[in-house]
Amino acid sequence: MKLYNSLSNKIEEFVPIVPNEVSMYVCGPTVYNHVHIGNTRPMIVFDTLRRLFEAQGYQVHFVSNYTDVDDKIINKAREEQQEETVIANRYIEAYQAIRDSLNIEKLSATPRVTQTMPEIIAFIGELIDSGYAYLVDGDVYFRVSKVANYGELSGQNIDDLQVGARIEENSKKENPLDFALWKVTDMGIKWSTPWGEGRPGWHTECVVMINKEFNKHTIDIHGGGMDLKFPHHENEIAQSEALYHTSIANYWLHNGMLNQDGEKMSKSLGNVVWAKDFIARLGSNVVRWLMLSAQYRSPLNISDDTIETAKTELNRVFTVLKQVDVKAQREQISGQESFDQEAFDHFIKAMNEDINTPNGFMEIFETMKVLNRELRQQPNDWNRITGLRNAIIKMLTVLGIVYVKPILTAEDTEQFNAWEAARLAKDYQKADEFRQALSAKGLI
């Protein structure tokens, strides 16, 4: 398996820390609102990566967090005159519902900031003790200049960053690039620490959760959206380098952004599409197919055209599978358990090139073509047909797409037979009626 590592900007052969095991972490949402479809791209991409590993015998330990302490949550809570936990819990539930509806495999753990506070406070304490963090009026900031490789991930150097950095008014920081580990606060949820009451900064939690959930300082894969590269991931690395001399993960993976009709989705443009609405409209299968139609690092544009194309393509895949299953039942073929390993291997090989889903799709289409030919060959080679069918279904499983096999009822079978009989008798009006009935049931 080859993966593009954002840390080296190169495609590298994936070598796990522990043979046949993969530890991966993806930054989760700040739960202050529903998520939009852009947020579903990392969910789908990294779930697909996980499935790809699992299809090859890896055991995957996959953790993603919930940021349930944040200014945005506090603001939302004030707006609604609710407790912050009510807000957070509401959107955590909503997020989980999205995961379920997108057929995302169950995560190993979904830690929350509020449940990780002792560790976060201890971690910040260590950074202070070791001189990597300093106190100003109860706030704690990370001293960026003390980390030699700061900027490694985003490919920037500290001097360039400083030129571009917006200088905050009345900044208490030694350096504008220094980031907050702890903020003193008088509003919202807060915890008491040796240096004062307040709440943690965003960048610390992920590091602490990784250390805690995996019980080690270096994991295999850390993923997230391209926009998190700087400063969030850069800052995670800085903290980990400071205390543990490791960049947390051997492979850093970043998915490209999602655009709507060529524009970035944003509230100001008024083109935000909520994930729940999008999934309700198109269904999980189409959404996943659409999200995987471009390689994960490329930007992906969502438009009516790309949505229609995804629907049509996926429909073709399901059509041939359905035709196989209907025909097998009508001809009472059973007991075939064959599997076309070669076709499946082609698919895996394509996918192993840095999750090259477009080439994975290509292998599905190629396999479909062979299957369509076989299905129209007389006599049918059911061993071959079943093997191809099962291979395609397994490919879809890696993509997280679910195919439901149609089960013919006695009535269905009768209608098929009647359709055929009417055709033979050249009673086309009657034939069309049966055809339409079967079509309405999605059987042809």
Place this chain on the structure above:
RNA sequence: GGUUCCUUAGCCAAGUGGUAAGGCAAUUGACUGCAACUCAGUGAGCACCGGUUCAAAUCCGGUAGGAACCUCCA
């Protein structure tokens, strides 16, 4: 101003030195009672200019256009 990246047929999208995958749409043919499904065929020389090379969409330089990031947006 800095950093990273992109520009491949009407549309989506692979390919990163050896002569352009796949899909959608279109179109021709076969199959069909008609149709759908399906199969077979048709279509680009890779933004532009210049360079390196026996050979470039692929490497280098430049031009034009576009995107993301530069303190908390996946």
